[in-house]
Structures are given as structure tokens and as C-alpha cells.
Amino acid sequence: MKKKRLISSLLVVSLLSLGLVGCGNSNNNAAATTDTNSKNTTNAANEATGDGTKTFENKELNIAVFQGGFGPDYWNEIVSKFESAYPGVKVNMTINPKVGDVIRPQIVAGNPPDFLSISDTEQSGIVLSLIKEKGLLDISDVFESKALDKDQTIKDMILPGMLDSTRFQPYQDGKIYLAPFNAGPMGLIYNKTLFAEKGWEVPETWDEFFALGDELNKEENYLVNADGSKTKRALFTYQGIYPDYLEEILYPAIASAGGTETLDKIYNYEEGSFKNDTVKKVLDIFYKISKDGYLMDGTVALNHTQSQTDMMMGKSLFIVNGNWMENEMKDSPREAGFEFGMTPVPVFNKGDQKYVLSSYEQFSIPAKAKNPELAKEFLKFLYTDESVKLFAEKANGAYALNDAKELSKPYLTKGVYDMFDAYNGSVSILQGWQSLPKGSKVSVVTEMFKNTITPVMTGQMTTDQWMDNVEKAFAQIRAEKAAAK
Structure with missing residues (x-):
């Protein structure tokens, strides 16, 4: 069994358990819970020094945060709690939906933020650039250290x-350069209420998917507008100017059609890995959605958001x-009764085996950070129970931690909880792209x-084109890798 297949199997077991822990959004006692844990986390941080005062020579921390579907509330509050737990520390936060573009001039000038909450899939590609240029700090020591609030190593x-995957060990050299943030399933979102009203079954095969699209031609299935007029519903839409959202279909479909070995070859840029009958069968699905009128105008x-x-x-x-879509939107x-x-x-x-691409976001520390030690302490603070609960409460999301299921249980909404059912009977997969050689001119996201x-x-x-x-693009990457040896 290949290592990546083992990783996928382990992840699906863990993520499935995250989704099977209860539902509801009971926030009545959230404030009291948070206050109690705030004291525990503060004490744990202070006791780590043995003298009751955790201090750092440089007390100023600059962080940059991608503001996505989880919103800003969690970040505003966790920063405030960190400052309270470490007297004298000042956190300067840049949070923006286009944060990569905002901080790019700082990074180019050699003056990056100390801490990044930006994924390698973020639109600007700033983290991918840092990975290519060996611009991230080795943070393996953080995971070998004990948690701030429990007698357990963070790893x-x-x-x-x-932590073993290329998403967190991009060079596969045994060193960790990116840290896991959250984890959750990605798939096809639909309105449960509408499906129940119409008596529709959720399609399991592509033939059933397109057959359901044909049902939408019947006037009885048209959307009734506020003025009483009717509009034909489309079968499918996506985030048009951000087409890489479609990776959430592409990679699971390729895995289902050809196995994870087919994906492994693509992630390694092997010759012919993206031009073969298996991949073409998957790409033709996208072509059919458009050509046969299943795509929303x-x-x-x-x-x-549109x-x-x-x-x-x-x-x-x-x-x-x-x-994350529920919180983002x-x-x-929405339609009346939307669920x-x-x-x-x-x-x-x-x-056929179903696959689910798991979402994740990442933390990292630039190699040229001015205050890496305080940044590492902040990372540890984010992994405390208090932080995990706060993320569930404020952002309706779950950290990629073993015990996040129990900690998040009282705060996740029913909608988010139920979406974890997508893992049932499915295998969870992560993207596993091999790192590009330093100085590479290729953007995989752009070309894919x-x-x-x-x-x-x-x-x-x-689809042939x-x-x-x-x-x-893969041929260029292979040539760059050969030249770099």
C-alpha cells in the first residue's frame, strides 16, 4: 500500500469521527466556558516559565490572516485573548480577503509578517511562492513540544x-514547514428542503446527475419568483472567476475513475499523467455540463458570493x-426553508469507490520573520482547547485535531455537522503536489x-487542449527539476 493511500485512510477515519459527535448550535453557556478556559490557558502559558511570567524580548507580533468563509470574529477574539495571556505583547493583524496581495510587497522587501494564516491554495499564490523559494521556517520543534494546556505533544x-503529507512537509525531508488549521469535507452543496419537497434522490452516479438535470426542463420543477413568474433552474454552477474551486470535483472524480495511483502520478508531474483516457473521461464531464446546457447562465x-x-x-x-459555505453566507x-x-x-x-477532497487551511512562519519565537508561541496558543472551542463558536468550523470533535460539539450548527456525513462510505484525500523547484515559472493552479x-x-x-x-506545464516542471539537480 502506498504511503499516501494510508494517509487518506487514516484521515477519513479521523474526520468521520469528527462528524459523528452531535449537532446543534447551543451557545447559551459559551461565554462562561470561554472565560474558564481563558484562565486555564493563561495559567498554563505562565507556568511554562516557572516564574509565573511568560516573557519575550520582542513583544510585538505581526500576523497576516486570509479572511475567507470563516469570517473575522474568531481572529479578532483570539488575538485579544493572546495579548491578555501574555502581558505586554502587542499583535498587529492584517486580515483581508486578498491578504496575499496586500503583504506581497513586504515579503519582496524582505520584511514579511511574523505569522501567516494563509493556505497554499489561496488565490494570490503567496505561500506557494514562499515554498518554492524555501522561504518558510522549519517549525518541527513546535510539534515536538508540549501543548500549552495539556501534557501531550502537539504532533x-x-x-x-x-503532518506526513506534502501539504505540511512540502519537501518530504522529515521537516514540517506548514501547520494544520482546520479540516472538513468538500463536495456538492444542495438544498435539502427542495429535494425533500420534490422527492428527488441525491445522485450517486454521473448518469443520475444529468438525468436530474433533465428533470429541470419540466415546468413543474421551475423556480417560482416573487412576482409569480417562473424560471428554469440550472443543474450546476460554480465560483466562475475562481475556477480552481472545481478541484473539489476534479481530484475525487479522477481518484474514483482511476484510483489514487492516477492522482499520485499527476501530483508528481509524470509524463502522460494528465493526458490519458481516464483523465479525459473526467474532463468530459465539465465539457458536457457546459455544452449540453446544464450550467447556470x-x-x-x-x-x-454571487x-x-x-x-x-x-x-x-x-x-x-x-x-464553510454556511458561515460565509x-x-x-435564500429560498424559503433552505437547508x-x-x-x-x-x-x-x-x-465505485467515492472520494472526498478534504479542505484545510494552514499556518506558517516566514524564514525571515523578525519575531519567530513569539510566532511559535502564538501557534501553540491556537492549538489550545480554548482556541478550538472559540473557532467552533465564532466560525462554525473544526480544527484538524483529534479531540476537536468533542470540543466543537456544542457550537457547530446542524448544517455544518450534517455535512460531515459526506465522509460516510467515502475515502478522504488531500492534494499531494510535489514542491516545485526553486525559481520555477510554472503556476500549477493557473495551468490546471x-x-x-x-x-x-x-x-x-x-478537453484535449x-x-x-x-x-x-508538467514537462516544463520536469525540465526545471532536472536542471536544478
Whole structure:
């Protein structure tokens, strides 16, 4: 058995248990719980020095945070708690939906923030650039150290398999450069209430998926607008100007069609790995969605919140997304009675193994950080029970920790809790891209999605051309790797 397949199996067991711990959003005693844990965390941090005062020579910490679907509330409060727990410490936070672009000039100038809460999948590619340029600090010592609030090493708290993957050990050299933040399933989001009202079954195969799309041609299934007029519903939409959201379909579908070995070859940029009959069968699904009229009109020009709102308003049955969508769209309009549901990506044949791409975000510390020791302490603080509960309460999400299931139980909404059911009967997979050589000019995200999906969805590119473009990029990466040896 390959190592990555073992990692996937371990992850699905852990993540399944996270989803099977209870539901509801009981926040009545949240404040009292938080206050108690605040005292415990503060005491634990102080006691670590033996003299009751945890001190650092440099008390100023600069952090940069991507503001995504989980919102800013958790970050505002956890920063305040950290400052209270470490008297004299001042945290300067930059939080922005485009934070990578905001901090890029600082990084180029050699003056990066001390701590990053930005994933390697973030749109600006700033973390990928840091990985390529060997610009991240080795933080293995953080995971070998004990937690601030319990007698346990931090590495033993993380979901099994995560720290061994290329997402956190990008060079596979036994050293950890990125730290896990949250974890959850990604798949097809739909309105449970609508499906129940219509008596529709959630499609398990691609044939059933498109058959359901054909049902939408019947006037009885049209969307009834506020003025009484009717509009045909679309089968599918996605976050048009951010086409890499479609990775949440692409990778699970390839794994289902060809096994995780097929994905491993792609993640290693092997020749012919993206141009073969298996991959073409998957890419043809996207082409069919567009060519045969299953895509919501105007999708390719929409951003994430616009397409997600349209889906919630009933203009499309499905949208691809993660379980953060409920929190991200909590104030957005929706059809009456809308209830979030998630289903895994369909398979080609009944009985085929289903796969779910797991979401995660990451923490990291730039190699040129001015205050790396305080940044490491902040990272440890984020892994305390208090922080995990606060994230569930304020962001409706779960940390990638073994005991996050119990800690988050009172705070996760039913919608988010139920989305973890997508793991039932499925295998969880992570992206496993091998790191690019230093100085590489290739952007995998650009070549896999940005330069290809939109023209495919608008009929300006064939799936054969899509495969050719990616194979050309892979060939360049292999040449760069050979030259770097």
C-alpha cells in the first residue's frame, strides 16, 4: 500500500469521527466556558516559565490572516485573548480577503509578517511562492513540544497522517514547514428542503446527475419568483472567476475513475499523467455540463458570493463548495426553508469507490520573520482547547485535531455537522503536489484551472487542449527539476 493511500485512510477515519459527535448550535453557556478556559490557558502559558511570567524580548507580533468563509470574529477574539495571556505583547493583524496581495510587497522587501494564516491554495499564490523559494521556517520543534494546556505533544494532537503529507512537509525531508488549521469535507452543496419537497434522490452516479438535470426542463420543477413568474433552474454552477474551486470535483472524480495511483502520478508531474483516457473521461464531464446546457447562465463571470447566492436562491441545484459555505453566507438571501446539504462527487458506475477532497487551511512562519519565537508561541496558543472551542463558536468550523470533535460539539450548527456525513462510505484525500523547484515559472493552479476551465466552459477549448496545456506545464516542471539537480 502506498504511503499516501494510508494517509487518506487514516484521515477519513479521523474526520468521520469528527462528524459523528452531535449537532446543534447551543451557545447559551459559551461565554462562561470561554472565560474558564481563558484562565486555564493563561495559567498554563505562565507556568511554562516557572516564574509565573511568560516573557519575550520582542513583544510585538505581526500576523497576516486570509479572511475567507470563516469570517473575522474568531481572529479578532483570539488575538485579544493572546495579548491578555501574555502581558505586554502587542499583535498587529492584517486580515483581508486578498491578504496575499496586500503583504506581497513586504515579503519582496524582505520584511514579511511574523505569522501567516494563509493556505497554499489561496488565490494570490503567496505561500506557494514562499515554498518554492524555501522561504518558510522549519517549525518541527513546535510539534515536538508540549501543548500549552495539556501534557501531550502537539504532533500527537493532529489528525493522523496530516503532518506526513506534502501539504505540511512540502519537501518530504522529515521537516514540517506548514501547520494544520482546520479540516472538513468538500463536495456538492444542495438544498435539502427542495429535494425533500420534490422527492428527488441525491445522485450517486454521473448518469443520475444529468438525468436530474433533465428533470429541470419540466415546468413543474421551475423556480417560482416573487412576482409569480417562473424560471428554469440550472443543474450546476460554480465560483466562475475562481475556477480552481472545481478541484473539489476534479481530484475525487479522477481518484474514483482511476484510483489514487492516477492522482499520485499527476501530483508528481509524470509524463502522460494528465493526458490519458481516464483523465479525459473526467474532463468530459465539465465539457458536457457546459455544452449540453446544464450550467447556470452567466456562471463564468460571477465571483464566489454571487454564484453561491444564486444557488441559495434556487437558480441552480448544485454548487461545489466546502462546509464553510454556511458561515460565509449566513447573512445572504435564500429560498424559503433552505437547508444546507452536501453530497460526495458522483461516480461513473454504481458501487465505485467515492472520494472526498478534504479542505484545510494552514499556518506558517516566514524564514525571515523578525519575531519567530513569539510566532511559535502564538501557534501553540491556537492549538489550545480554548482556541478550538472559540473557532467552533465564532466560525462554525473544526480544527484538524483529534479531540476537536468533542470540543466543537456544542457550537457547530446542524448544517455544518450534517455535512460531515459526506465522509460516510467515502475515502478522504488531500492534494499531494510535489514542491516545485526553486525559481520555477510554472503556476500549477493557473495551468490546471485558470487558463483552461473558463474556455472549456464557454466552448472555446476542448478537453484535449486542456490536457495538452497541463502536459506542457508538467514537462516544463520536469525540465526545471532536472536542471536544478
